[in-house]
Amino acid sequence: GQQVMQIPQYQHVQEGEDFTTYCNSSTTLSNIQWYKQRPGGHPVFLIQLVKSGEVKKQKRLTFQFGEAKKNSSLHITATQTTDVGTYFCAGPRGSTLGRLYFGRGTQLTVWP
Amino acid sequence: NAGVTQTPKFQVLKTGQSMTLQCAQDMNHEYMSWYRQDPGMGLRLIHYSVGAGITDQGEVPNGYNVSRSTTEDFPLRLLSAAPSQTSVYFCASRQKNRDSGYTFGSGTRLTVV
Numbered sequence A: 001g002q003q004v005m006q007i008p009q010y011q012h013v014q015e016g017e018d019f020t021t022y023c024n025s026s027t028t029l030s031n032i033q034w035y036k037q038r039p040g041g042h043p044v045f046l047i048q049l050v051k052s053g054e055v056k057k058q059k060r061l062t063f064q065f066g067e068a069k070k071n072s073s074l075h076i077t078a079t080q081t082t083d084v085g086t087y088f089c090a091g092p093r094g095s096t097l098g099r100l101y102f103g104r105g106t107q108l109t110v111w112p
Numbered sequence B: 001n002a003g004v005t006q007t008p009k010f011q012v013l014k015t016g017q018s019m020t021l022q023c024a025q026d027m028n029h030e031y032m033s034w035y036r037q038d039p040g041m042g043l044r045l046i047h048y049s050v051g052a053g054i055t056d057q058g059e060v061p062n063g064y065n066v067s068r069s070t071t072e073d074f075p076l077r078l079l080s081a082a083p084s085q086t087s088v089y090f091c092a093s094r095q096k097n098r099d100s101g102y103t104f105g106s107g108t109r110l111t112v113v
Helices: none
Strands: A004-007 A012-015 A019-025 A032-037 A043-049 A055-056 A061-065 A072-074 A085-092 A100-102 A105-110 B004-007 B010-013 B019-025 B031-038 B040-052 B054-057 B064-066 B077-080 B085-095 B108-112
Touching: A012 A019, A019 A085, A019 A105, A032 A072, A032 B031, A043 A055, A043 A061, A072 A085, A085 B040, A100 B040, B004 B085, B010 B019, B019 B031, B019 B085, B040 B064
Parallel strands: A012 A105, B010 B108
Antiparallel strands: A004 A019, A019 A072, A032 A043, A032 A085, A055 A061, A061 A072, A085 A100, A085 A105, B004 B019, B019 B077, B031 B040, B031 B085, B040 B054, B064 B077, B085 B108
16 A cells, blocks of 8 residues: 555645645654656655654755654645645655655645 | 656557667766656555666566666566556666665556557
């Protein structure tokens, strides 16, 4: 089964509204990564979180790693049409960092 | 740098045929992986490698073989294609250090009829 569970599967927002996607794991993760995939494109690495309770920002994007290192979230403030795409979280299975398992993703649609 | 290069971009196979999807990276990355992407299923790990000569299975390895004879190349072989293997296949690579993410190729869209 999936190492990480991601919700919601779909999200439709009006431009300017905020957006959040959540990622949950049944086991403690050594780190979590986030990727964005534009329609018809390939996944692009956004960020990696390693520390318990870590918060990182990239312009309008805020990434959080839970205190127990079992959950994470990505929040986008004031969405723009350029934010359209699918956002994936991914975590390593076991101690092998090369074995990276992805959640099923949240597909974001932004209406102008 | 070209990054991660996948060939071909599109392929149609008949059931039972075999083929190799090519993947090459010029970034001297130690880790390489193959994923398949199906609607609603996200990216599922097929096989991965942590260095030349070292490969291991991911979530969905059945029907696929890999080898890693060089750091640069990580081909994926379909032994006997089945319609269930119709998918988009992505190859990805990353550095060994803990802070780096995967760089993905542009994908191969495979249809098995």
